[in-house]
Amino acid sequence: MSTRQFGERVQRREDPRLLTGNGRYVDDLGRGALHAAFVRSPHAHARITDIDIADAWELAGVEAIYTWEDLDGRVADPLPVLIPHPAMTHARTGHCLAKDAVNHVGEAVVMVVARDRYVAEDACARITVTYESLPAVVGVDRAREGAHLVHDDVPGNVAANLRQEVGDVDAALAAAPNTLTLELAIERSACMPMEGKGVYARWDADEGSLRLFSSTQTSTGVRAAVAAKLGMPLAKVEVVTPDVGGGFGVKIVHPWPEEVLVPWAARALGRDVKWTEDRREHFVSSAHERGQLQEVTVGFDDDGRLLALDVRFWHDNGAYTPYGIIVPIITATQLLGPYKPGAYRVEFWSLYTNTVIVTPYRGAGRPQGCYAMERTMDAIAAHLGLDRAEVRSRNFIQPDEMPYDQGLMFQDGRPLKYDSGDFPASLAKLKDLVGWDDFAAYRAQAEREGRRVGLGIGCYVEGTGVxxxxxxxxxxxxxxxxxxxxxxxxxxxxxxxxxxxxxxxxxxxxxxxxxxxxxxxxxxxxxxxxxxxxxxxxxxxxxxxxxxxxxxxxxxxxxxxxxxxxxxxxxxxxxxxxxxxxxxxxxxxxxxxxxxxxxxxxxxxxxxxxxxxxxxxxxxxxxxxxxxxxxxxxxxxSPTQATFANGMHAAIVETDPVTAEIRILRYCVVHDCGVMVNPLIVEGQVHGGVAQGVGGALYERMVYDEGGQLLNASFMDFLIPYASEVPTVETDHLETPSPLNPLGIKGAGEAGTIPVSAVIASAIEDAEGLTIRSMPISPAELWELRRQHSPDPVTAQEGPR
Amino acid sequence: MKPAPFVHHAPRTVDEAVSVLGEVGHDGKVLAGGQSLIPVLNMRLASPGHLVDINGVAGLGAVDITPEHVRVGALVRHAGLERHGGAAAALPLLRQAVRNVAHPAIRTRGTTVGSIAHADPAGEMPSVAVLTGATVEVVGPSGPREIPAADFFTGPLETTLAPDELVVAVRFGRLPAGTRTWFTESARRSGDYALAGVALVVTLDGDAVAAARASFVSVTPVPDVLDLTDLLAGRTVGDLPLDAVAEAVRAHVDPESDIHASADYRRMLAAELTRRALAACTTDHTEGAA
The missing domain is CATH 3.30.365.10 (Aldehyde oxidase/xanthine dehydrogenase, molybdopterin binding domain)
Known part of the structure; x- marks a missing residue:
């Protein structure tokens, strides 16, 4: 008999190769190829008045220098709007090389192809681009004001405005015995795969064919886009994805300007050409995510049951919208999590800013939605003096209500209909795992030792496998x-x-x-x-x-x-x-x-x-x-709809009473992705997701100044947590099979990331007795919050002792 | 992220290195461990025309211990100093501090003397140099000279070193018997540049403090010494005026705000770290005796 593999903790077969340095990434390929480098805009918003390349041409080893003027055919056209949507009335995309204006720092203006990357960068340094600076729109507040516009022909900087409503929210709110309004903020972060983007093009002049290697999350997408841009028959274009050092969403966007320009140059020059993105380029010219301002009004009864939920949020989509409004749509729909909201209305505005584009990053709008919903749940519990898990439990969709239709349209244009899940069982497992009911005693003991601890919780539902x-x-x-x-x-x-x-x-x-x-x-x-x-x-x-x-x-x-x-x-x-x-x-x-x-x-x-x-x-x-x-x-x-995984996380944090340093003591996950093919890999996915979630909750943010300069475009100042900052993740599973597919499985890739900001906010709030309305939070910010909340400024400066 | 072109010089002797530095003047940079210099070059924040790579220079790799000093040569890596049992026994503060320098990979390559010559206010070892009354040994075109650490640092990333001079060693001063030391810092992530840090030296006479000094990381523009002796002399361990010490630290430090923390936070942190260091240093014998 063969040993059954499905469901077993089979060791990853790829690891021996990857861990011994035998991975084969794009940059490992193409020895002898010419190298591309780009002159990128130092301005967030400016008109290009002149480009002087004469000095760069003097340099030995320079093979080609291209500006937008040099591009031909469809390569000169704007990049495609990959996912059009009727609500996106003002979709705008950039060009492969900036045409007349730049809309964010890092936008590519000139492409240099040279003998190697050193010479290419030397040539870039010799190119002088003259700009006429324009006012930069940075941050949701400035975008919303609309005093200055990112795109002249986009009034109010609004790329899209979408509203969905189920039930009569106004009537339900008016009738609700309790209402609360929360104003929430969540910062920008980014995927930050260890391997940036990379493209290597082999042009076969004899065959008139192209073989393109790209560090992408969609080789067929790149193939179709590049063939269309270059005016080539699909049959003459092959796209190969070698080992890819992480994606987390940023590499699903395509074609990136470089994915078009590198093969285009290879064909023009009759030579192999490659480009390997460096870290600074990745920070300023790839994609970010997460930044939103949110306003939640909730109506609920005296038991904490939701009667109405009215959500408005403003989503920063950066300078262009090549990936459409997938991220805010997911926030708007997945915000509901495992709960029955009563009447629900959600409206968002997706806004242009003079910053790097915003496209899905692991979680893709869900962390923001989960954060809004779970902050609201905690606020209800605090208002009524109820246990936070109990409030959640009272609002759960019950197993016998599955499949459950939330009455909304999901990101795939299909109904937001949960196929299965057992939320009460998941919560019971989580409370067991973290010791929910014993926490009061744990806290009392810690207080006797002069320590300050808090317990947080967050629940989510994730539409997977679209x-x-x-x-x-x-x-x-x-x-x-x-x-x-x-x-x-x-x-x-x-x-x-x-x-x-x-x-x-x-x-x-x-x-x-x-x-x-x-x-x-x-x-x-x-x-x-x-x-x-x-x-x-x-x-x-x-x-x-x-x-x-x-x-x-x-x-x-x-x-x-x-x-x-x-x-x-x-x-x-x-x-x-x-x-x-x-x-x-x-x-x-x-x-x-x-x-x-x-x-x-x-x-x-x-x-x-x-x-x-x-x-x-x-x-x-x-x-x-x-x-x-x-x-x-x-x-x-090919499924009729997405399958909905879910999970619940709880964390115990400790905050230093004086320095406000924040330490995660325990992090517990109960995860239900249906039938598991390999629990070891599911847990690895969850752990990696939690690590990125911890980054988003406590460390990472893109810090732009008012002029649109990214102040922390390096791993020195953009703080991805190290292994030393990521807690041990304790995991328990529930397996509720999906009825939608032959194997009964649901997706697991993004799950770990989704509720972490909500959970950590909940735990810090519990430890501190302060209201947390903005994430991520650093020790210095928590310390500042304490100062603001302290009635006694002297005590505040010292920190409560 | 590739550096601009430069000429690589690989001298074999100190004199050769100094001679090259004299020729290239301000257009030259000394390369030792390269942990600060190479990223700066790659990001083209600086593009010196000449790198004087001293890694092949003979005689710079030793740690020497005398009754008065621990002398650390210019090619001693942080990791080498960290592992050096003799140095740790002679001056425990060296090991206490150097293990806080960045991460193991960086300590494996980076040099202690290089980090002092670099004079980053966020560096740990410049603070240790001033606190121990170290002497910076320099060789220039007119021969060797010695600079007291207190006179060496003139500003963030600025020293009294001339472009044609090479630091060949730093002599850290050993401390009197009965002295305990402590080093602690707090960073956003383990191994990052500290938000604030403190090095502490306390000399005890029985149960009473005879002398105490502190120096700081990341909260003063140049490393300098805060003498706490007036506050603490004669006070017994377990009855130290910690609040007064914290107040003195707050008055002494002059931090700046950045994206990671406000100046106010760093000031509070430096004071609190000092308070904790002082309490630990005077009650815990294990660390200082390592």
Whole structure:
């Protein structure tokens, strides 16, 4: 019997390679290629009046210098609006190189191609761009005022205004016995993958074809976009995604200007060209997320049950909207979490600012929504003097109410309908794990020791695995090797492991025989991409379906060879045998030989498939009308809607009574992503998510000054938590299968990140007895909050003792 | 993030290094561990035409211990000093402080003398240098000279070192018997530049304080010494006027606000760290005796 792989804690198969330095990233490729570098705008908002490149041309090793004037065809057009939406009345995108004006610091203005990156940067330093400075719009407040405009033809800086309402909010609020209004703020952060973006283009002048390597989350997307921009037949463009050192959302945006310009230059010069983004470029010319101002008005009864929720928020979308309004739509819809809001109205304004564009970052609008909802839950509990977990519990959707339709349209244009989940059970597990009911005693003990501790909680629901589809292709070679391809890309999540687990079980082969390829358009031309926690749901189910196609074919061929019924056969460890009669068997690899009638025997095993081997019925064609040669198959998984995972986190924090330093003592997670393919990998995903969440809650922010300069564009001043700042994450699972897909799985990729700011705010508030309305929070800010709240300024300066 | 072109010089002797520095003048920079210099070059915040790489210079890698001093050569890495048992025994403050310098990878390459020559107000070792009355040994075109640490630092990233001079060693002064030391700092993340830090030296006579001095990290424009002896002399351990000490620290330090913390916060932090250091230093024997 094969050992069942599905559901097991299988060690990540990719790790030995990655951990021994044998990963193969874009920058590892293209030795001998020319290197690109960019002159980027030092101004947040300015008109370009002159570009002087003469000095740069003097430099030995410079091969080309391009400005917008040099671009041709569709390369000179604005970049595409990837996800149009009717509410986005004023979508604006930039050009590959700035045309007349720049709208944020870091926007590319001139491209230099040179012998190496050193020379390219030397040339950039010699290029003089003359600007006429314009007033910069920085921050939601300035954008909302509209005194200055980012784009002249966008009134009020409003890219989009969208309102959804379920029920009669005004009437429900008027009738509510209690109402509260909260004004909330959450800062900008960013994905910050360890590997920035990277593009390497090989132009084959003989074939007129392009092979593009990109550090992307969507190779098929890049392929289609680049072919369209360069006016090339799709058949002449291949996009390969080698190892990718993290994405977290920023690399789903495409085509980045560099993804168009690098292949365009390679074709123009007839040379290989590559570009590797450096960290400073990543800070100022990739993407950020999170920044919102929110206003929540809630009506509730005396038991803390929601009667009406009225939410307005202002979302900073940066200078352009290539990715549409996905982030604020997700905030608006996923804000509801596991709760029944009563009447619900949400309205947002997506606003332009002269800052880096805002596109999804792990969580993608959910951390902001969760923060708004969970701050509100804590405020209700405080108002009524109720236990915070109890207030949440009273508002839960109950298991017998599933599937539950929130009555809203989700980010995929489909209903926001939860497929499954057991929120009361999750909360019970969480309270157990963190010791919710014993916390009062824990706090009392800490107080006796002069310590200050607090307990926080946060719940979320995450729509995962959105469509439209992903595909799987499974092929059994005559050696027994099983090749699996799926088109979505991998950034280190463990797809090579979990997809192999699924195929090994479905096909009945040892996992060692299964080899997975992702994100290579040569192997799978139809795919969408890796985002929205969809890898396992979409490609997991797709490769399972494809495996079933192959399995059926293998059994049919084996049944003929063994002269038994296919129904009586089973596959285990790569051997097909008659159930109950293991002696009557045929190897899967032999079936692979038989599946492909041959004229020429390339090895001894292949002889069995040649014309004189006597294995075929002479009255039938070697390949039947409805059949194809080879033991391989393909299938696609396309769901009607997203599947909704959920989770609940709790944390115990300690704050220093004097210095206001904040330490997370315990961090507990109860996580429900349906059936788990591999709990080890799910936990790894959750831990990584929590780490990024801790960054967003306590450390990371993009600090822009009023002129639109990013003041902390380095890892010295943009504080990603180190391992030393990330707490040990205690995890417990609940497995509520999704009824929507064959494997019953839900996505897990973003989950860990979503509630962390809400949880930490809740815990600090509990420790301090202060109201937290803005995140992230640093020790200096907490100390300042204490000063503001203290009736006695002397005591405040000393800190309460 | 690639540096502008520069000429790389690899002298084998101190005289050769000084001679090259004399030739290139203000257009030259000394490269030792490179942990501050290389990022500055890569970000093109500076583009010196010449790097004088002293890593091949003989005779700069030793830690020497005499009854009066711990002498640290210009090529001693932070990690080497951290691991040096003799140095830790002779002057425990060195190890107490140097383990707070950044992260292990940086300490493996970065040099203690280099960080003193760099004169970053956020550096740990400049504070230790002034607190121990160190002497900076310099060689220039006209030969060697010695600069007391108190006269060495003139401003953030500024020293009295001339462009044609090389720091070859720093002699940290050993402390009298009965002296306890402490070093503590607080950073946003472990290993980051401190928001505030304090190095403390307390000499005891029995249970009573005979002398006490402190110096600070990140809260004074140049490292200087706050003498606490007047406040503490004669007071017994366990009955120290901690509030008065904290007040003296608040009056002494002159921090600046930045994106990580306000000046007020840093002032409070420096005072509180000193209060805690003093309490720990006078009650906990283990650290100071390491």
């Amino acid at each position: 469509g439209p589809y992903e595909g799987g292709h499974v092929q059994v070679e005559t050696s027994g090797r099983v090749n699996v391809a799926t088109g979505l890309t991998t950034q280190g999540q463990g797809h090579q492991t979990i997809l192999a687990q699924i195929v090994a079980d479905e096909l009945g082969v040892p996992i060692e025989d299964v080899h997975v390829t992702t994100g290579d358009t040569r192997r799978m031309a139809y795919a969408v991409g890796t985002f929205a926690s969809r890898g396992a749901v979409m490609s997991g189910n797709a490769v399972a379906l494809a495996s079933r196609v192959v399995r059926a074919k293998a059994l049919r061929i084996a049944a003929e060879a063994l002269e038994v019924s296919a129904d009586d056969l089973e596959i285990s460890d790569g051997v097909i045998s008659v159930k109950g009669a293991p002696g009557t068997s045929i190897d899967l690899k032999t079936v692979a030989v038989l599946s492909n009638p041959l004229r020429y025997a390339f090895d001894t095993s292949a002889q069995a498939a040649t014309q004189f081997a006597g294995t075929f019925d002479p009255d039938k064609p070697p390949v039947a009308d409805d059949d194809e040669p080879g033991l391989e198959g393909q299938d696609f998984y």
